[in-house]
Amino acid sequence: MEAYIFNLVNLIAIYAILAVTLNFIMGYAGIYSLAHAVFFGLGAYTSAWVAQNVHPSILLTIPAAMMAAAALSLLLALPALRVRGEYFVAASLGLQVLAVTIFSEWKSFTGGIGGVLAIPPANVFGIEVFKPAHFAILSVVALVIVMALINALVHSSFGRNLRAIHDSESAAASFGKNVPMIKTISVVISAALAAVAGALYASYLSFINVESFTLDASVLVMAMVIIGGTGTVAGPIVGAALLMLLPSLISWFDFLPQTEIGALQQIIYGLGMTLLMIFRPGGIVGRRAKA
Amino acid sequence: MLAIQLAITGLQTGALYALTAVGFSLIFGSTRIFHFAHGATFVIAAYFFYGVFGAGLGLLPSIAAAGLGAVAFGVLLDRLVYAPIQRHEGSFFTVFVASFGVGIVVQNLIGMVFGRGFVTVNTPLSRSVEMIPGVYVSPLAWIAILCTAIFLGALQFFLRRTHTGMALRALADNPELVRTFGLNPRMIAATAFAVGSVLVVPAAIITSATTGLNPAIGHHVMLISLAATIVGGIGSVSGTMLAGLLLGLAESLALLVVDSQWTEAVTFAILFAFIIIRPAGLLGRATAH
């Protein structure tokens, strides 16, 4: 039983890292990305590769994952600097679709649809961590560090600059802010930290394949941020917990027809997204809507 | 010969892409609503057709059911979901998320009712005949191209020659303008949704006989519509049409060079390139900001 709960804790923590990092660019910089799963995936593949070919120490796997994702994120920053709003959503969508194709085809690195098998457990200072209860310590600590980092950033001059750009790009520029640079950095930070989640995910599940890094995954993370509350501290965490618990919760209701559970779950979260947008666009923990 | 065959195939695909994409483009251009559930409209039209046709009620009632289903869905969605959101906030992203949610709900409801597998409407019309040696064209391809021409022609007439159509175009440029002309923007939005939803009906019906349907197909339809709208230039109906055709052709002709798993990537590489290099699109006036 504990293992089951810790398993959920791990998955929630991993997805919460994704939600928190997506919220960083969505909520503060106003960059609405539908390509977050790309960095999650790249982080996972990179850390799996390092763990299998170099060493499974998280001191190696996580930084490698972060660097790879940071480098790729420059590709996303490119359109982010030029366009806004619906155009950027479309561009990120394009990147997501391209990435899925590459994840499926670059078989020497990703194993294609077949995925990467038997990824060694995370190695923390020589100790192998794979039991759900032990891994929960690792994943929760990682989440706390990521949150602390993002919180510190948001309340620093960098965070103020981001929010300033969010509110008025031209005004921010006329107060000396290098808008493209700040946006690029925010995308890079977000992607690099999302890769931490990828690294944890790979070593925890010991198996990864492209199906975990598709558009659906990006949408799921986006839904977590939105349902929880965009631009809030607790929102992404609440959203991640809620959406990750949903399948388990529904499956406890024995009277529901087994074959419809998956569909019901999706209907609930789809309906949730729509109703929240109509009645409470700020999300569950959000403030009132911005004008 | 292969290239000619692929071009014809691409034309058929592109014609259907153009129809669906123009529907999305019209709605997006005139109301600025990021109607991601446009794919769901497609699914509803297709399954209504499939259901009624499968029940043996004949072709015309099936087409009517598909049309009614699509229009009712589009208009009701505008009334019940988009209008309330726009009343209190209206950020494009809020609308997008709500629309996305609706798409998920529709996909799963359809799956519960009709099953999640692929279904196909069987018709002898999908069987190709050899036109010239080595080039096969199915009657459905002609029907697809003809339907596209008729519907897009009718749309152009509607947009250029009727009062409502012109108001629709005006709405794209300036909502205030419409108000001063004494027209109700919400009424015009409803028209945009009705017209935009009708446009997917022929594509949905033809698709049900060619490549078949499943509840998740709306996703692909939506992605293509979005890509065509942006490549064509937001607000430009003719641009979207052209882009839909081009994307269909590119997807098909790409097979000459790459394996078929890259075709979707080709579409989105084109989209990505347009956004970076020419965000205004093929025929667009609007700028990216």
Next chain:
Amino acid sequence: MTRHFTLAGAIVSLACLAMPAVAEEHTIGAIFPLSGTNAVYGDVFMSGADLAVEHINADGVLSGPLSIAYEDSQALPQPAVVAMTKLVNVTGVPYTLSAFTGVSKAISTLATRNSVVGVNGGGVGPDLAELGDYFWNVIPLANLEMRAVVPFLVEERGLKSFALVYVDDPLGDAMHEELETILPEVGGELVDSFSVPTTAQQFSGVAAQVRASGADVVYVASYGNQQLQIVKQLRDNGVDAQLVAYSGYAVPDALALPESEGMIITGQGVDFDSEDAVTKRFVEDYTAKFDRAPTAYNVNYYNAVLVYGALAAAIEAEGGEVTGEALLEARRATESFDLVGGTVSFQDNGTLLFPIQVKEIRDGAAHALTSVTFD
């Protein structure tokens, strides 16, 4: 904010309370696609497994009643791992049915780490044979099927040039490799091959290329509804070569497709007309219960549950506890099993060896042409 965290906590504890009691009764797990595009398989698999449970309970094979705890994989690895964790840690099953190559691979690590047996009766990717001691297959893997049909086509039918349309995943890749190896051995030739993405549904372009290749035989290696679309669109677009597929094609929808007429497919040699008691009972009861004839997929999960019944009964007879380790040990000690389709035994790698039938689709049903046996 605290309020929400407490809420989440409350939900978790509620969830725990609702946990079904684990009594002496036997519970095995099953991770099937119950939602998503592949849910149609879930129904097919469940029908076979459920029938076996009925039979085992009716016969009183085990000390207590047997039941199956179903979990939804959506045919995707991650939900499968979550489901497996739940089955292993909460429900506490020693034996889990699994389907789909990706899902099976994803749960195999958990199976090994927790000493729980995973049994595949649906995926046919050849690498499923290499997932460790705790992962078994009660289905002949696809390479075996290809080894049966290719010599038949080349030697008996005189069809020498092949084109392959294969799905771009481990299954398709393995089939591709296999075909490339076998064809030269028997004097055939692979003139062209086309890989298609798992999600594709539009094949008229591929069809044009297939036609241009001028092959005598087009081998379709895909699954689910995609293979139906491939076949339909090949035929629609003027490909009139002999179409061939593996056992994945033996689903009702595919057999009923008008374009399937005349196709050659392979499948494990289940002789449904066989007179042995197990097969007879299965065919009769299945047809009565579901009002349709069974297919190999129904058989495999029926068999998978029968294997559990036999092993668990043997362990109970010796007074042991039914655990994954005990099941593995018992299987190694058991020489052969009486299953639907005959008496069969496991290979060392945990895979059942079945004869393969080559069948032709006529009037919406598969009719055996010949049967190939391997050692």
Next chain:
Amino acid sequence: MNMTASANDAPLMQIRNLDKSFGGVKAVDDVSMDLRAGIVTTLVGPNGAGKTTFFNLITGNLTRDGGQVTWLGRDTAGMKPYRIARAGVGRTYQDLRLFDGMTVWENVLNATEHGAFPVPISRAHRIARRERIERVLERTCLADKRNTRAIDLAYAERKFLSMARIMATEAKLWLLDEPASGLDPNSYERFLAILREDVAEGVTVCIIEHNLDIVIGISDRIAFLDRGRLLADGDPHTVMNDPELAKIYFGDRE
């Protein structure tokens, strides 16, 4: 602030033959002008005369079609807006463009933060900065509202916050786009007082204004723009008393 003798000699900003057209229509047409330290220049002219476009060209928000702008002796061609801003050219917007989601304090504080990275700053610097912001908030009467989000402020407060942001910077040249429009008499008296104090401390101001009281009350010099052309440039009384210009200004064209 540090007005030196030499600063009076060479103009801070030299504008020569500035041109900009949109789709064939000349928005700014061959405008030349010098902005000298400590001088308040007011741009007047009817709507659509090209005043805001003129600002946008100086700050780099728009690229010019022709002409030259030098700032402190340096050609600004090709300089990004943020670089021009960092070099000491500050501006406000007619539609304010406050950072709506941030508090008053954050708005003003952020106006002083240039770098993309959060760099550690010395304690002394931090204290000096805080005092500076405090003083700006005192002068704009926003001290009580420091923790209010900009979006929640009243109209006049928003106007003053827009001023406060530029006051907190170290910009040498302020380009103010209708900073006093819509202010009640009390508020604009306060606005004039602020402006006079800062000008006395050496800030150079170029202001777009329609209110003739302000125009006369504070300007050292008036530049009259119409349809992109600089029709007159001189001391306030001469320009404002020109009957031809008055005709254009009050819309009494032929």
